[in-house]
Amino acid sequence: MAGRNMKYVSSNKVCSFCENAVKTVDYKDYKILRKFITEQGKIIPGFVTGVCSRHQRHLTRAIKRARNIALLSYSNDLRDL
Amino acid sequence: MKYYETMVIIHPALEQGRLKDNIVSFHANINKKGGEVVATEVWGKKRLAYYVDKQKYGTYVLLQFSGEKVNITELNTDMEHNANILAYLTIKIDKDGIREQEHDLDTQIAGRSSATPKTEESVDKSNKNAETPKEVINEESSEEKEVVTEEKPEVKTTEEEK
Numbered sequence: 001m002a003g004r005n006m007k008y009v010s011s012n013k014v015c016s017f018c019e020n021a022v023k024t025v026d027y028k029d030y031k032i033l034r035k036f037i038t039e040q041g042k043i044i045p046g047f048v049t050g051v052c053s054r055h056q057r058h059l060t061r062a063i064k065r066a067r068n069i070a071l072l073s074y075s076n077d078l079r080d081l
Numbered sequence: 082m083k084y085y086e087t088m089v090i091i092h093p094a095l096e097q098g099r100l101k102d103n104i105v106s107f108h109a110n111i112n113k114k115g116g117e118v119v120a121t122e123v124w125g126k127k128r129l130a131y132y133v134d135k136q137k138y139g140t141y142v143l144l145q146f147s148g149e150k151v152n153i154t155e156l157n158t159d160m161e162h163n164a165n166i167l168a169y170l171t172i173k174i175d176k177d178g179i180r181e182q183e184h185d186l187d188t189q190i191a192g193r194s195s196a197t198p199k200t201e202e203s204v205d206k207s208n209k210n211a212e213t214p215k216e217v218i219n220e221e222s223s224e225e226k227e228v229v230t231e232e233k234p235e236v237k238t239t240e241e242e243k
Contacts, residue, residue, distance in 0.1 A: 026178070028088075028143070069088050069170045070139070073130040 013050025017058075025058040027065035030072055037063060041075045084147045084174050085116070089160065090139035090167040093126055100140060101190055103165055107144060114156050116148035120182040123189040133167040145179050 017025065027033070036044050036051070036059055043063055046056035066072040091103060100123075108118050124141035133139065153171055160169045184192070 024175070024178075065170060065172065067130075069168055070090060070129040070131060070133055 015050060015052040015055055017055040018052055022055070025055065025062040027062040027069070027071070029062075030066045033059070033063050033066055033072060037072065039076060040078060041073050082147050082149060082176075083151070084119070084145070084176055084179060085151060085153065085171060086143060086145045086174050086178070087156070087160075087169060087171045089142045089144065089169045090129070090133065091142060092165045092167060093136060093138040093140060095140065095165060097190060101186060104142060104144075104186060107142075110156065110159055111144070111146050111151075114152045116146040116151040116156075118144060118146045120145045120180050121186060121189075122180060122182070123186070125192075129167075136167055139167050143180075145174070 025033075036049055038044055043060055046053060051059060063072060067074050087107075089107070091100065095103060104121060104123070108121075111118055120143075122143040122145075124143065126138050126140050129137060129139050157169070157171060160166050
């Protein structure tokens with residue numbers, strides 16, 4: 001009964017950036033970016049969060065910039081938390 | 082006209098006067114390299130997501146500047162050699178990305194430095210929060226151990242029967 005990828009059950013979601021008419025995703029809004037990374041610090045794929053491919057590209061770039069300037073962490077070891 | 086912005090993390094030991102001197106020197110350096118500073122924003126002392134040069138905290142400063150021929154590579158090398166800078170990031174931005182500077186440098190620095198004790202409190206809270214998952218993990222591991230101990234006697238009994 002259970003599918004192989006039950007973790008990633010996709011539903012019809014609308015891109016939150018498109019809804020708010022966001023042109024570019026800024027790395028300085030790191031509090032918003034936190035919603036799109038896992039507890040470990042990995043970037044969540046667009047088909048899980050519902051972000052469109054265009055905004056997902058902007059998002060990954062912003063997250064990588066935020067990591068570079070120590071606003072977001074590259075990785076979190078869950079055992080240390 | 083091209084627009085750029087540089088985010089700088091300054092050493093947390095620098096406060097008030099020395100911080101302002103540093104920011105003013107950045108402005109002078111940008112002007113020397115052919116740029117014109119449009120806006121500066123002092124974010125204040127913040128906790129870093131990871132240790133940079135063995136520092137847990139850093140003062141974030143955002144510099145936005147414009148110019149036709151700004152030598153960005155030289156600017157970056159200067160920041161690389163500056164011992165007070167922990168990290169920096171220079172990117173090209175659109176004109177829409179430029180922020181309006183509401184307050185002067187002095188008021189920004191004074192306002193942020195008074196807010197620094199709050200960050201220490203928040204750190205304590207985060208530490209308290211961080212302690213709770215440890216217990217959860219320990220409980221899980223202890224449960225696993227119990228399961229293992231329960232299984233062992235069963236194996237012994239089967240061996241005895243044989």
